[in-house]
Amino acid sequence: MKERFIFIVNDLVARARRVGIEKEAEYLTQNLGLLLSSGVDVVSALKSIEAGVKHPEMRRIIAVMRSKLAEGNTLAQAFEESGAFSPRVATLIRIGEESGQLVEHFSMIGVQEEKQRELTGKVQSALLYPVFVLLVTAMVGIGVSWFILPKLARVFTQLKLQLPFITQMILGFGKFLGQYGAIALPLGALLFAVLVYIIFFYPATRRIGETILWSIPGIRTLIQEVELSRLGFVFGGLLKSGVPILESIELLRGSTSMTRYQALYAHLGHRVSEGDSLAQAFASFPRFNALVPAPVEEIIVTGSQSGHLADVLTRVGKAYEEKSDVSSRNLAIILEPLLLFIIWIAVVLVALGVILPIYNLVGSINHH
Template sequence: MRSRSMKRVLKVLRDDIESGSPLWKAFQKARIFSDHTISLVRIGEESGKLSQNLKLIAEQDAKERALRSKIRSAMMYPVFVMSITVIIGVAIALFILPRLASVFLQLRIDLPFLTKVLIVAGKFLGDYGHIAFPIIFFVLGVIIYFVFYYSETKFIGQKILFSFPGVKELLQEVELTRFGYLLGTLINAGLPVTTALDSLQKATLFLQYKSLYTHLRDSIDEGNSFQKSFLKYRNSSKLIPVTIQQLLFAGELSGNLSDTLLKISVTYEVKAENTTKNLTIILEPILLVIVWLGVVSVALAVIIPIYSLIGGFNNESSENPEQIITIEEAKIVKNVIEESTSSTSSITEMKSVNKLRILSTGIGYLNVRDKPTIQGEVINKIQTGEIFEYTNDDGGWYKIILYDGKSGWVFKEYVEIIKTQ
């Protein structure tokens, strides 16, 4: 056995048994076994049916693992799909949206609402994404912990789960399977009903059912029947269906309560398996629609401005062919503007145009400032490889003309002067 802690437990059990202690006391001293397990071992020792009760304990443990596995398997597919979606979304947000935003900012066209949202998100994530995402994931982790795991507040998460159709049915069927099998097995093994209910209350994961089982234990301990105990508990039919309650009443009156409970367990185990399969089938199209909506939104935000750009270019070129070059320079589809010259105009040949190219900055873009100083406000971001006209220089800074006609200053370390022929 590889586990050191388990080796120590087995050594303690062996020493206690060799010293004459009953097995159930050794189990109790080890503090790793549940109360109903210890009770079954004690009854088995006292009645001479220890081997049978140990088999029951093994079956109960296997049944409990199977019930938890049903819940995990039902949640596995949606969790996997949403995780992949989040990973892809984060990658797009960090590496693609900022570049798209910088390109769209240079287009002199009326942008649709989706594109404006994309630009705002892209600029924000480009500037603060490395800070925003860790904070978001940390906050989500804290919320999930307090809503679903922290003992004082996890009832909130359970209420949320029980409010979803499909999920509610699955959780209820899993709990009724546990209710029937565990309670029926313990009663059949000879445990009193109140002791069996106390073990059931400790075994269940859901606080609503813990409250119900505690009420049933206390009420039956006072001498009431199952029927009276259920009637005293408000909205008991929402947790245990009326048909199941009636079966319990009949089993109690006929003296076959344990057999009735075991039959309930078998019935709801089959129902839980079917619900698990159906829930996965239902969730698949819902998740696909959610992912599809996200993809379509981003695609429309990118495609609509491109169509507007192409439409505006065609209209301008048909009305005034002489403006083709100007439109191409003003409305950027790609990140690099190629230098063009014309030999048909003597004025253009005589005019000297100063141009520079943006060099690599290591981060993919260069800040344009309103003043020739590092303290100047950033008014734009331009991409590596782009070419601009510059009008003058001042102390290592060049004043360039942007595509929208505005001007700004860039630092000399990240530019290359293009020599004119």
């Protein structure tokens, strides 16, 4: 239990660090490529970039990279050992150094990192609207429960009304918030944040969160389109850069956070290493077409057989990038009926809880 808690804390700290230096890391790769293309040597280029970096952690990383280069390490080794860049970036730099095309490979890194950011941002932006609506609804509900329901409960108590069960539940919640809200709400918010982390981010259990998202209409389509676009751009770009297919598949697996696709790429890498073709590897993965549609499978298989796999993958990436653009714009429209239904249920429950006692009171007055 102690080890698991330490892992969670370390994971949260690592995530916080990544948020701070991701943009700085992208700034480094973009400007390093530009400086190298201008004829500036690597050490001088890093020194120049370090002067323009604002984040202290990134400045420390660049200083470590410069010292690694001074010790005789390659640029790829310096990038890999810094811990601030993905293995894909280090591999592209290594291949660029070995082939004498380092500047071209930095251009490829810039394109791939930009695509990665755009693809991840599409899913996050699309989920922002429904999350915002639900949070506002919850805040309004808590405000009503905390400030209005306790007063309403006192009125009903003075009238000595026999309250329906639903009213007793709602007023009981209001009384609880009225007495313990200052403690219960911060604690509840903390527990909710921990629950969200465990369901959606904790490595051992995040598949639960993915299953929830995968079961929501519209979100599943968007996730699939984003992942297929990533498959095309990352896999195709790596192959075009001269990265061997097995290493490309492994780097592709590291580029996605979706466990379903990680499992697929791990399977593909294993089967290809055993000598299977891509067609055989696809066919042996359970429910492969739930992740990759049959037409895309056929296109990739045909491209691998014709020797144009990298070009075919790039076209797949572009096609699904356009599809994901449309899906992300339409997601709010698709989810609106579901959000309205949830809000309607909440309003109806509160309305019934308040109106039923009043209706009973009016009925008893008329009866007398």
